[in-house]
Amino acid sequence: MTTVRLILGDQLNPGHPWFARVDGGVVYAMMEMRQETDYVLHHAQKILAIFAAMRDFACHLRGAGHQVDYLAIGDPANRQSLMANLDLLRDRHGATAFEYQAPDEWRLDRQLAEYSQRLGPSARMVDSDHFLSARDTAASLFQGRRRWLMEHFYRHMRRAHGVLLEPDGGPAGGQWNYDHDNRKPWPGLPAEPGDARPRHDHTGLWRQITDAGVASFGEPMADSLRWPLNRAEALAQLDAFLSHGLPHFGDYQDAMSTRGWRLFHSLLSFALNTKMLSPLEVVTGAEQAWRRGAAPLPAVEGFIRQILGWREYVRGVYWAHMPGYDQRNALGHTVPLPRWFWTGQVGMRCLAQAVGQSLRHAYAHHIQRLMVIGNFALLVGLDPAAVHRWYLGVYVDAFEWVELPNTLGMSQFADGGVMATKPYVSGAAYIDRMGDYCRGCRYDRKARTGPRACPFNALYWDFLDRHAPLLSANPRLALPYRQLARMEPADRGAVRDQAADIRRRLETL
Numbered sequence: 001m002t003t004v005r006l007i008l009g010d011q012l013n014p015g016h017p018w019f020a021r022v023d024g025g026v027v028y029a030m031m032e033m034r035q036e037t038d039y040v041l042h043h044a045q046k047i048l049a050i051f052a053a054m055r056d057f058a059c060h061l062r063g064a065g066h067q068v069d070y071l072a073i074g075d076p077a078n079r080q081s082l083m084a085n086l087d088l089l090r091d092r093h094g095a096t097a098f099e100y101q102a103p104d105e106w107r108l109d110r111q112l113a114e115y116s117q118r119l120g121p122s123a124r125m126v127d128s129d130h131f132l133s134a135r136d137t138a139a140s141l142f143q144g145r146r147r148w149l150m151e152h153f154y155r156h157m158r159r160a161h162g163v164l165l166e167p168d169g170g171p172a173g174g175q176w177n178y179d180h181d182n183r184k185p186w187p188g189l190p191a192e193p194g195d196a197r198p199r200h201d202h203t204g205l206w207r208q209i210t211d212a213g214v215a216s217f218g219e220p221m222a223d224s225l226r227w228p229l230n231r232a233e234a235l236a237q238l239d240a241f242l243s244h245g246l247p248h249f250g251d252y253q254d255a256m257s258t259r260g261w262r263l264f265h266s267l268l269s270f271a272l273n274t275k276m277l278s279p280l281e282v283v284t285g286a287e288q289a290w291r292r293g294a295a296p297l298p299a300v301e302g303f304i305r306q307i308l309g310w311r312e313y314v315r316g317v318y319w320a321h322m323p324g325y326d327q328r329n330a331l332g333h334t335v336p337l338p339r340w341f342w343t344g345q346v347g348m349r350c351l352a353q354a355v356g357q358s359l360r361h362a363y364a365h366h367i368q369r370l371m372v373i374g375n376f377a378l379l380v381g382l383d384p385a386a387v388h389r390w391y392l393g394v395y396v397d398a399f400e401w402v403e404l405p406n407t408l409g410m411s412q413f414a415d416g417g418v419m420a421t422k423p424y425v426s427g428a429a430y431i432d433r434m435g436d437y438c439r440g441c442r443y444d445r446k447a448r449t450g451p452r453a454c455p456f457n458a459l460y461w462d463f464l465d466r467h468a469p470l471l472s473a474n475p476r477l478a479l480p481y482r483q484l485a486r487m488e489p490a491d492r493g494a495v496r497d498q499a500a501d502i503r504r505r506l507e508t509l
């Protein structure tokens with residue numbers, strides 16, 4: 001009587017109840033597959049980090065006495081797809097039962113549901129024991145409402161999990177949200193925290209990946225991969241962040257700088273999304289830092305909101321709207337991505353920084369993703385499905401359940417406003433206010449038209465103009481639409497011409 005238990009590449013949680021005891025009748029199945037490397041073109045570091053972390057996890061399980069059958073990417077027996085590999089491993093071990101943890105991606109959920117159906121009662125799905133809400137918590141909370149306000153969900157989660165509450169059940173410090181105290185540009189001090197952990201050399205693994213014919217883009221950094229590959233490294237990264245990053249997280253969470261690529265962000269998303277860390281321990285660690293006086297409440301509240309609020313909320317949006325959410329295109333945008341998304345060779349300094357950093361580190365922080373790259377994509381009218389595929393490929397933390405609602409919903413407004421109450425768009429003024437990108441840029445941040453005008457400016461007004469039938473009644477856009485109405489017809493025409501010219505010159509901006 002043997003049970004094969006599948007562990008997917010983003011299910012690397014050594015604390016899962018499965019591993020509480022060693023069972024001679026259980027074989028853990030792990031597999032590196034072309035199915036998973038090839039569904040979009042991935043950043044080299046994403047493939048490397050996931051495979052390296054899976055290999056580390058398999059070693060850890062074997063060290064603890066568990067049986068593991070691991071199919072490496074170059075293994076001649078590897079059939080490179082989930083179902084075929086499961087058939088292979090079940091046959092190899094004479095399995096009488098099959099178990100798997102609930103996958104987070106709709107694609108894998110469907111595949112495994114179909115596979116289990118074929119096997120009948122000997123197949124079983126168990127919880128991944130990772131999230132703080134169920135797949136359908138947000139859907140139940142927002143039942144019958146058109147707009148899903150994150151703040152409403154977040155307060156529900158604070159109460160449900162007793163996070164940052166006063167003894168009377170009210171919010172710590174008397175406010176639920178301290179955003180107005182946060183979000184300053186970074187003057188250069190305090191210094192950006194350094195990397196918390198030694199870098200890994202994975203040149204051997206990288207050779208195996210390329211020998212297997214896996215295509216990728218971006219810098220592999222195979223000899224100095226920085227992402228945490230196991231729970232101990234992830235915990236060290238969490239500790240370093242709580243001491244050095246969290247105290248300044250609130251102040252500089254929206255800042256951008258050519259002098260620092262991570263600023264005071266935690267870099268914990270890869271460890272969280274591969275389940276090396278639980279969201280509750282990260283949230284609890286941050287709350288304790290505030291309670292012992294090591295970090296101010298606005299910073300701690302702002303950080304906790306990202307994990308207890310946004311992270312759980314976007315997962316709820318994903319499960320409520322899949323399948324089909326990835327096809328939404330409410331604004332009818334169809335422009336293909338320019339080639340510089342894969343090279344970083346673009347003259348707009350903010351985009352060169354944000355895209356270049358994404359290609360170098362497989363990482364950009366939230367405001368670079370939302371207000372530089374995403375803002376540009378939305379204003380220019382890039383095809384949201386292509387934007388989604390790029391984001392899903394480029395970031396080390398990108399798994400569809402979290403990437404898709406953020407990209408297609410929050411950033412590209414392609415869901416027509418399920419997630420965002422208004423499109424996240426701005427001209428150059430916002431980018432200039434939050435950082436130093438505009439200084440030294442070949443474009444003039446203040447000009448709207450003309451050969452040196454910053455493309456964001458004309459694109460911003462043209463976006464509002466083009467989408468007035470859909471957006472002008474939105475009360476949150478009342479002010480810019482009033483400004484647009486006051487614009488002289490000749491100026492409005494010049495903006496339209498400038499925007500059309502930018503779209504024609506997209507490859508050479």
Ligand SMILES: Cc1cc2nc3c(=O)[nH]c(=O)nc-3n(C[C@H](O)[C@H](O)[C@H](O)COP(=O)(O)OP(=O)(O)OC[C@H]3O[C@@H](n4cnc5c(N)ncnc54)[C@H](O)[C@@H]3O)c2cc1C
Binds near residue numbers: 273314364392395407
């Ligand atoms: C267009 C776009 C695409 C994104 N794609 C992804 C993605 O593929 N994977 C991903 O994990 N995050 C994504 N995010 C959210 C966010 O940008 C990243 O979680 C964050 O930049 C990761 O870096 P960090 O760990 O240093 O985060 P920090 O700034 O330190 O934040 C702490 C944690 O909060 C969570 N978090 C913060 N914002 C969000 C959010 N909007 N949604 C979900 N979780 C959040 C993450 O787990 C993160 O690790 C995206 C945001 C945008 C605007």
Ligand code: SF4
Binds near residue numbers: 348438441
């Ligand atoms: S001037 Fe415009 S293109 Fe240049 S960095 Fe500023 S916002 Fe970006």
